[in-house]
Amino acid sequence: MPVCPCGHTSEAADYCDVCGDLIGGAAPAKPLETGVCPRCGTPRSGRFCEVDGYDFETGAGHTAELPAGRAPWAAPPVPQPRTGSGPLVSDGPSALVRADRDYFDTVVAEMGRDAADLTFPPYCPERRIPLIGDRVRIGRRSTSRAILPEIDLSTPPQDPGVSHLHAVLLAQPDGTWNLVDPGSTNGTTVNGGTEPIPVNAPMPMGDGDRIHVGAWTTITLSLQEGPP
Template identity: 45%
Template sequence: MVTCPEGHRSAALDYCDVCGAPVGEPPPTVAAPRCPACGAPSGGRFCEECGHDSALSPLPGPPASDPYPREVTPAVAEPATVRASPVIWIATVTADRAFYDRVLAREGPDADRVEFPAYYPPRRITLRGNEILIGKRSVSQGLHPGIDLGIAPADAGVSRAHALLHLTPTGLTVTDLGSTNGTSLNDSDDLIPAEQPVALHSGDRVHVGAWTTITLITEPA
């Protein structure tokens, strides 16, 4: 039995049996507090399930304005830029008998007075800087070649400033500097044009003078 606002006793719980006045809605059900750690119902300071102390600082969670956690897409790392491995250029200077024989066969300049050396150990030179002069050292002319071919036994057919190697990040070129006997490549009898750079590749051979061959290769730095 309930009592309506007019004081009548009513068996009905919604409207009074006597006057029909609304009896009133039952008080709203209050949800029991839950543990912020495990979510179990908890009415005291310490959770009966996990023992969490509700008096401590609140556990980290989603912001109040966003009660539902959102799926976070992991950041995808940008692929690292692949760079070509740095290389160094190596010049190996040798006395080339086959080149000497070709010079004699075509009766090149100075062929009648230049002899092939009896002993000429290969010289290995690492190219440094952007411009490497091929020639013969001359203090009076201020010439200090990176590849000095004036060391005995010297090739008489090589000019003081014979050719120039130009090294760039993308490759290597050779330019004949107007030498007396010219410059050729890779066993060819054709001389490269003077004052015009020609691209070189690893393994190319540069022929100067009467018997000197300079082989150029790349190696990992």
């Protein structure tokens, strides 16, 4: 793995995932050019930059706005129960994130010997995350790349098959949602399918639809109004 000047190992080859230092030989971001991300210089392959999530259509960098005093590496806020100690609830559209054993078994069967190092997490509590705004990113945070996905899958146990920007949910004017995979390393499947959805092709999603990413993560959508 690449090593930054401070001695940290980093999954990213350009900027250290730990301290953000430029790794030797990595070029700084290029200026704005047609078809090139103005933040990281990656050539355009669809609506979203595959590296940092820049939206070529709106010019938005999608760096999440953090509340005052909250560090960028802090865990994203989770909606609290209304009363008592019952399950987390949400009044609007939301996504339930869980470790899915059936999906994991399918991934292992497809990978064969390559899955020898994969282990299903013994404990991975479910999380319900509200779908707020016109786009919700799915992935793993990278402070050096300013990627802070709304559905952050970097919290332990971290799914090793999830890209920093794996997929994006886009709200539509009629209240529906589309799913876009901007070019994740391992692809995105839905509702138990084995074929990944096409890259940069919006996929309409409905209430109860399941999004499968990484080695074991399933995200179930609750798109109806009121508590799920």
